[in-house]
Amino acid sequence: MSSFTDRHYFALAVGLYGLCTVYSVLLWRRGFRRDNRVIYLLLFAATGVQWIAMVKRGISMARCPVNDLFGATMFVSWTLAGAYLVLGLWRKLRFLGVFASPVLLATGVFGLILSSDPRPLLDPKVGPWASVHAAIIMLAYGAFGLGAVAALMYLSQRHSLKFDKVRAVGSLLPPIQRLEMVIWWSMGVGFALLSIGLAVGAVGLHQTKGVYFLNDAKVIWSLVVWVFYLVLLLLRGRLAQTGRQLAWSAFGGFCFILLTFWGSNLMSGIHHP
Numbered sequence: 001m002s003s004f005t006d007r008h009y010f011a012l013a014v015g016l017y018g019l020c021t022v023y024s025v026l027l028w029r030r031g032f033r034r035d036n037r038v039i040y041l042l043l044f045a046a047t048g049v050q051w052i053a054m055v056k057r058g059i060s061m062a063r064c065p066v067n068d069l070f071g072a073t074m075f076v077s078w079t080l081a082g083a084y085l086v087l088g089l090w091r092k093l094r095f096l097g098v099f100a101s102p103v104l105l106a107t108g109v110f111g112l113i114l115s116s117d118p119r120p121l122l123d124p125k126v127g128p129w130a131s132v133h134a135a136i137i138m139l140a141y142g143a144f145g146l147g148a149v150a151a152l153m154y155l156s157q158r159h160s161l162k163f164d165k166v167r168a169v170g171s172l173l174p175p176i177q178r179l180e181m182v183i184w185w186s187m188g189v190g191f192a193l194l195s196i197g198l199a200v201g202a203v204g205l206h207q208t209k210g211v212y213f214l215n216d217a218k219v220i221w222s223l224v225v226w227v228f229y230l231v232l233l234l235l236r237g238r239l240a241q242t243g244r245q246l247a248w249s250a251f252g253g254f255c256f257i258l259l260t261f262w263g264s265n266l267m268s269g270i271h272h273p
Contacts, residue, residue, distance in 0.1 A: 006060070007112070009053035010074055014108035016046035020101035027098050039097040040088050046104075047081040054078060072138055073111035077104050079142025084149070087182070096182075099152040103145060107258070133204055136197035137222075140190045141257055144229070147186030148254035151247035154179040158244060180243050183250050184236065191229045198222060217267035221260065228253055 020042045027039070057071060084100045157176050202213065213219065232249055 006053040006057035007070075009049050009056065010108070011112060013046045013050040013053065014105065014112060016042055016049065017101055017105040017108050020046070020097065021105045024098040024101045039101065040085070043081055043088075043097055043101070043104075044085060047078065047085060050074065050078045050081070070111055072134065073107060075135070075138040076141045076145065077107040077111065079139055080104060080107075080145040080149070083142060083146045083186075087146075096146075096149055096153060099156075100146075100149045103149060107145075110258075133197055133201040136193055136200060140193035140197055141254075141261075143186050143190030143193060144250075144254045144257060147183045147190065147250045150179050150182040150186060151250040154183065154243065154247045155251075158247075176243060180246065183246060187229055187232060187250060191226070191233060194222075194226055194229070198226060218264045221264035225253075225257060228256075 020039050023039055023042070054071075054074060057074075080100065081104055084096050087096055154176055157179065232246075232253070
């Protein structure tokens with residue numbers, strides 16, 4: 001086992017996410033009428049294995065292991081899985097794992113593809129501020145991911161209540177009001193972390209380059225994400241009237257992050273030197 005690298009451990013965690021996804025499909029077909037302790041245990045094991053991968057990577061790099069896209073992706077998926085494990089302590093929220101598993105699997109496969117790219121995610125000249133900035137930003141993305149998972153769960157339950165009330169009543173899914181609360185809290189926490197992360201990054205830029213803002217692709221992209229979630233939080237009263245718009249907005253926002261994160265880094269001069 002000593003020959004196992006961080007990538008080997010991460011690949012093992014992704015395999016466990018795959019098993020969770022297969023079991024999630026079975027639970028979905030059965031209408032969520034069984035408690036999913038199996039998924040919780042599998043995700044617990046996968047999170048533990050991924051933690052080992054992150055520790056090994058951090059020790060080998062002697063810093064927070066988010067210096068490249070592979071490390072950043074691994075950190076985001078670990079944060080998302082860890083948040084689920086905390087919420088899964090409440091039985092009514094354990095079925096978040098059914099929706100989280102495919103997201104974790106897709107993110108993990110994406111991370112494994114990126115593992116062959118050794119180029120740094122951040123300019124090493126920025127110093128220790130870079131690691132703090134990156135870690136907080138990744139935690140924010142993990143919170144947004146949890147909100148997206150809760151949004152999928154909300155949309156599924158809403159669809160069942162509208163077209164199959166018997167299935168909705170017989171399932172173990174939590175009420176949509178509780179899911180809506182999870183979505184709001186996830187977005188709120190994510191927005192707060194994103195704000196702190198951007199502030200830390202601005203301080204780091206000022207100490208190294210003498211400015212708080214750079215006309216950089218990743219900086220502008222980050223501000224677009226920040227403004228998007230700010231608008232969602234400001235429109236809470238209006239979005240709460242239907243819930244459906246809130247769920248699609250939370251899910252769409254996280255999809256935008258996943259689909260454009262890599263591209264914005266490739267175009268960035270300070271994040272992909």
